[in-house]
Amino acid sequence: MKALALLKSWEGLLLFLLIVIVGLSFENSPVYMGVGNIVNLFQLEIEKIIVALAMTLLIINGEIDLSVASVMGLAACVVAWMFHHGVSMPLAMLAALVAGAVAGLFNGFWVAYVGLPSLAVTLAGLIGYRGIARILVEDRSYGGYPAWFNAIGQHPQFGPLTVSIIVFAILFVVTAVVLHLSGFGRLVYVMGNNLQAARYSGIRVRPIKMSLFVASSTVSALAGILYATRLGSVRGDMAQGFELDIITMVLLGGVSIFGGSGNLAGVGLSILAILNLRNGMGLANITGNTQTSVIGALLILSVLVPNTVDMIRNKWKGRTT
Amino acid sequence: MNWLQRNIRPEQIREFSLLLLIVVAITIFSALIPNYFVPRTFDRIASSVAIIAVAAVGQTLVVLTRNIDLSVGSLIGCSAYFAGTMAGLDKGLPPIVVVLIAVALGVAGGIVNGLIVTLGRVPSIIVTLGTLAIYRGFLVDLSGAKTVTTDSLPKWIVDLPHASVFSLGKLDFTVSIVLTLVIVAIFQFAITRMNYGRRFYAIGSNPDAAQLIGMPLRSTVFTTFVLSGALAGLAGFLTLARYGNITVDNGRGLELQVVAAVVVGGVNIFGGSGTVVGAMLGAVLIGTLEQSLYRLDISEFWRDALLGLLILLAVASDAVILERLRALWSRTELKLIDKPPPQVGAVGGSPP
Numbered sequence: 001m002k003a004l005a006l007l008k009s010w011e012g013l014l015l016f017l018l019i020v021i022v023g024l025s026f027e028n029s030p031v032y033m034g035v036g037n038i039v040n041l042f043q044l045e046i047e048k049i050i051v052a053l054a055m056t057l058l059i060i061n062g063e064i065d066l067s068v069a070s071v072m073g074l075a076a077c078v079v080a081w082m083f084h085h086g087v088s089m090p091l092a093m094l095a096a097l098v099a100g101a102v103a104g105l106f107n108g109f110w111v112a113y114v115g116l117p118s119l120a121v122t123l124a125g126l127i128g129y130r131g132i133a134r135i136l137v138e139d140r141s142y143g144g145y146p147a148w149f150n151a152i153g154q155h156p157q158f159g160p161l162t163v164s165i166i167v168f169a170i171l172f173v174v175t176a177v178v179l180h181l182s183g184f185g186r187l188v189y190v191m192g193n194n195l196q197a198a199r200y201s202g203i204r205v206r207p208i209k210m211s212l213f214v215a216s217s218t219v220s221a222l223a224g225i226l227y228a229t230r231l232g233s234v235r236g237d238m239a240q241g242f243e244l245d246i247i248t249m250v251l252l253g254g255v256s257i258f259g260g261s262g263n264l265a266g267v268g269l270s271i272l273a274i275l276n277l278r279n280g281m282g283l284a285n286i287t288g289n290t291q292t293s294v295i296g297a298l299l300i301l302s303v304l305v306p307n308t309v310d311m312i313r314n315k316w317k318g319r320t321t
Numbered sequence: 322m323n324w325l326q327r328n329i330r331p332e333q334i335r336e337f338s339l340l341l342l343i344v345v346a347i348t349i350f351s352a353l354i355p356n357y358f359v360p361r362t363f364d365r366i367a368s369s370v371a372i373i374a375v376a377a378v379g380q381t382l383v384v385l386t387r388n389i390d391l392s393v394g395s396l397i398g399c400s401a402y403f404a405g406t407m408a409g410l411d412k413g414l415p416p417i418v419v420v421l422i423a424v425a426l427g428v429a430g431g432i433v434n435g436l437i438v439t440l441g442r443v444p445s446i447i448v449t450l451g452t453l454a455i456y457r458g459f460l461v462d463l464s465g466a467k468t469v470t471t472d473s474l475p476k477w478i479v480d481l482p483h484a485s486v487f488s489l490g491k492l493d494f495t496v497s498i499v500l501t502l503v504i505v506a507i508f509q510f511a512i513t514r515m516n517y518g519r520r521f522y523a524i525g526s527n528p529d530a531a532q533l534i535g536m537p538l539r540s541t542v543f544t545t546f547v548l549s550g551a552l553a554g555l556a557g558f559l560t561l562a563r564y565g566n567i568t569v570d571n572g573r574g575l576e577l578q579v580v581a582a583v584v585v586g587g588v589n590i591f592g593g594s595g596t597v598v599g600a601m602l603g604a605v606l607i608g609t610l611e612q613s614l615y616r617l618d619i620s621e622f623w624r625d626a627l628l629g630l631l632i633l634l635a636v637a638s639d640a641v642i643l644e645r646l647r648a649l650w651s652r653t654e655l656k657l658i659d660k661p662p663p664q665v666g667a668v669g670g671s672p673p
Contacts, residue, residue: 110633119389120590120636123580128629134622236622241574244450257444293458300451303443311442 010254010306014269021273025280032283039160041279046164047072047223047230048242049271052249053168053175054219056267058212059250060179062192062259063111063118065216067125069242070133071103072224077133079225080142080234089146093225100221101214103129108213112206126243134236143233153229164226171219176264188212192259248299249274274298326653331646332596335587335639339602343609350613360491362612368482368563370608371497372397376556376575377582377600378508379549384583385512385521386542387528387592388445391576392434393553395456398572400426400557402460405469405478405567412475419478423558424551430456431550435543445546453576461569471565481562497559501601504552509597521545525592581628582607585635587643606631 026032042049051068058065075096082092103125110121152163179185191198191205199205228234253270255262274295281291351357376393383390404423408414430452437448471479485493512518520541524531532538561567586603588595607628614624 110637114637114640116636116640117590120584121633123577123584124629124632124636126629127577127581127625127632131623131625131627131629134625138622244453248450251447251450257446287461289458289461292454293462296451296454296458300437300441300443300448303447304437304441307442 011263011266011269014253014266014273018269018273018276021276021280025276025283028280029283032280035160037279039156039162039165041275042165042168043162043230045245045275045278046162046168047227047239048246049249049275050164050168050171050223050226051216051220051242052246052267052271053171053264054212054216055246055250056253056255056262056264057175057179057188058118058216059247059255059257060192060259060262061188061209061212062195063209063212064122064247064257065107065118065125065213066122066243066247067103067107067129068216068220068246069239070126070129071100071217071220072227072239072242073236074103074129074133075100075221075224076228076234076238077136077236079228081136083145084142089149096225097218097221100217100219100224103221104214104217105210107217108210111213112209130236130240133238137234137236139236141233141235145229145232149229150232151229153226154232164230167222167226172264172268179264184208189260192261194260245295248295252295252299252302254302326650331643331650332587332594332599334646335643336596336599336602338638339585339587339599339606343602343606346606346609346613350609350617354613354616357613357616360493363492364495366605366608366612367498368495369612370604371501372556372559372563373575373578373582373608374501374601374604375504375559376549376553376579377586377604378504378597379545379552380579380583381586381588381595381597381600382508382512382521382545383445383549384588384590385525385592385595386545387525388438388542388545389449389580389590390431390434390546390549390553391446391449391580392430392452392456393549393556393579394572394575394577395453395460396427396430396550396553396572397557397560397575398567398569399430399456399460400424400554401561401567401571402464402469402557402569404558405474405561406464408475408478408561409469409473414475416477420555420558423561424554427550427552427554427557428547429550430553431547434550435546438546439539439543457573464569466569468569469561469565469567474561474565478562479565497562500555500559504555505597505601512597522593525589525594527593578607581632585632587635587639589639590636603635 022032031037051072055065055068078096078099079089079092082095083089087095107118107121107125110116111118151157154162156162158166179188187198187203187208190203191208195205224239227239231238249271250262250267251257252274253262253267255267277295277298278291281294282288347357376397380390380393400423403426404419407422408419434445434448434452437443438445441448481496484496486496486499487494508518510518512521520531520536523536524538524541528538557572560571564571582604583595583600584590584603585606586595586599586601588600610627610631611624614627
């Protein structure tokens with residue numbers, strides 16, 4: 001009975017999907033299950049999945065942050081600009097993180113304290129932060145970083161694992177604990193379910209919303225720095241358009257766009273499914289563009305299919321009783 | 322004050338202030354840029370505004386009903402590319418057929434969006450986020466990485482951006498400008514004066530109430546998506562006429578500019594308030610900034626940062642100032658209604 005319930009749940013569906021994808025890919029290409037390919041599979045989209053963790057908290061809270069990709073670009077450009085103006089690299093990286101946190105404070109201020117819709121505020125952030133990044137680097141490309149900086153992103157440091165993967169693993173555990181085991185996490189859900197009720201029951205909703213926006217932007221800045229270490233050069237249009245992929249990962253994980261429901265296990269499975277799907281299709285010589293279409297279709301189907309099943313079930317019940 | 326409140330709605334003050342902002346922006350630019358007031362500037366701003374404004378009209382309808390259409394950028398790209406390819410293959414194709422091909426493609430995309438949103442009950446942001454990727458995928462796969470070039474197009478399309486309908490002084494009103502103005506006028510009339518158009522506001526203000534009084538919720542929302550698709554298709558045709566060279570990347574990211582125009586134009590992102598004229602003014606302001614900033618000596622890279630700030634200001638002023646105005650307006654209305662009724666039958670009433 002418990003197994004059946006798991007199968008019917010969202011996570012069960014994702015797990016089934018994941019197994020099918022991995023099975024098909026394995027049959028298609030014998031190198032699929034090698035350690036090299038699995039590390040590679042994470043490594044190619046590692047920055048997006050790091051940001052997806054913070055985005056999960058925000059969407060469960062009933063908000064959205066469209067500016068994450070621009071903050072990633074901004075952080076990378078801050079690192080590049082400061083380094084090329086003679087600031088030491090560790091200090092430049094710290095400044096980039098601070099820039100991310102400030103961007104988050106800015107978003108959070110307008111949403112939590114002024115009460116503007118986060119969709120509009122972070123749309124302005126999406127355009128504005130990208131603009132600041134462009135002002136810093138214009139249309140140049142900055143390279144020539146110290147060897148240790150590039151090594152962070154390009155060479156495995158812990159056995160076969162890279163720093164980015166370790167960062168992702170740590171953040172995943174931290175997010176899981178915060179969201180599912182702490183009182184703070186419960187409040188995040190409560191606010192996503194009913195903000196008015198949360199406010200009337202004496203929860204200090206504003207600092208919580210603010211801290212989520214700061215967390216989202218700071219994590220994005222960290223991901224942006226990691227992206228710079230992996231590419232080894234920085235341009236103004238870095239990470240452009242990533243926000244759509246990131247939001248897709250979260251929503252496919254069963255997190256409701258209206259807030260209040262979803263869990264990190266679902267998002268973890270959805271990340272694995274998307275990574276495997278992209279990697280498997282890549283090994284089967286399917287172009288990146290078609291991959292994006294398939295994931296777009298998957299996103300729609302992920303909500304459409306359960307809705308349709310529900311509707312048919314309700315109709316059936318209506319007839320028999 | 323009473324006269325003001327009877328005759329002007331808060332939204333109109335908002336539109337007027339936007340108009341003022343455009344005038345201020347143009348005045349500042351004309352002081353900073355030598356030779357700003359030439360017909361060329363007008364032409365350049367107007368032809369780029371036309372594309373965004375037409376798509377923004379459709380987006381306004383969708384946003385009014387508490388939905389959003391993020392797939393317009395891909396639809397503009399698709400219709401520009403395929404209409405261009407068809408016109409290039411058969412140069413004898415009558416102009417109206419080429420326009421219809423572009424619009425029909427947009428309608429097809431809109432129908433898919435609308436069906437999934439209304440029948441499938443999937444939130445529009447998820448549906449159009451998905452179709453944004455899917456329509457672009459179609460375009461890239463079906464095109465085989467070929468490009469529509471100006472050489473391959475029939476002469477009438479290439480000449481269209483210079484074809485003037487009428488002139489006002491030295492300013493030429495080209496076909497695309499006139500078309501945009503006509504569309505804005507039609508839809509402004511439809512949503513403010515016609516029964517059917519008022520439904521968009523009713524549904525956006527309170528979907529449950531709209532359904533309870535018997536409004537066909539689903540078919541109306543479906544219609545807004547089809548109209549948004551159709552107008553995106555038309556914007557695609559205008560893109561084709563303006564640029565001539567259409568790559569598969571055409572229109573990528575345009576959805577953000579369209580949504581930005583709508584938001585700057587004072588359309589509430591949560592539905593229920595805003596006008597088509599407002600969205601057009603938003604597009605004009607964004608277009609003016611975009612086309613003027615790069616002629617300044619400061620780097621063109623400031624453009625995006627300023628645009629972001631502008632959107633934020635627009636939304637913030639909407640929330641802070643417009644809400645106050647609305648509250649003021651409705652308070653006076655209440656006062657007018659709430660005059661204590663004459664106490665006629667005071668006999669059988671109040672307890673001692």
